[in-house]
Amino acid sequence: MKCEETHAPNSNWLYVMLPSKKTVRMPVVTGRLRDPDINPCLSESDASTRCLDENNYDKERCSTYFLKYKNCRKFWHSIMIQRRRTGVKPCMPTAAERDEILREMGKMPY
Numbered sequence: 001m002k003c004e005e006t007h008a009p010n011s012n013w014l015y016v017m018l019p020s021k022k023t024v025r026m027p028v029v030t031g032r033l034r035d036p037d038i039n040p041c042l043s044e045s046d047a048s049t050r051c052l053d054e055n056n057y058d059k060e061r062c063s064t065y066f067l068k069y070k071n072c073r074k075f076w077h078s079i080m081i082q083r084r085r086t087g088v089k090p091c092m093p094t095a096a097e098r099d100e101i102l103r104e105m106g107k108m109p110y
Contacts, residue, residue, distance in 0.1 A: 036095045041072035071110035 032038050039045070048069050051062035059066075076092070079101070084091045093101060102108065 038092070040076040040092065040095075040098055041069055044069040044072045068110060075110045 034042070036042050044065070048062060048065040051065045052059070055061040076098070079093065080091045083093070
């Protein structure tokens with residue numbers, strides 16, 4: 001899913017053109033969280049939200065999704081700390097680098 005983003009000058013709002021040609025306004029922080037290069041656990045986050053929506057926000061039914069998200073965040077945070085200590089920039093691997101790391105591991109670590 002590819003979105004076009006425009007940032008209003010001197011504003012904390014980001015205007016995003018969705019694939020459906022609908023423009024939505026969201027805070028810049030939210031736009032960053034939807035960026036796969038910044039958020040390594042985007043699919044896990046979306047799965048948790050989708051589970052909550054489908055189960056009428058019954059958190060007990062979505063505990064496996066929450067656990068998977070939590071483990072994802074822990075894993076990539078440890079990678080980020082390790083890269084920071086060794087002086088690798090950027091600290092958080094890009095989406096392409098993360099795919100390569102996961103491919104080398106052979107399985108999902110979380």
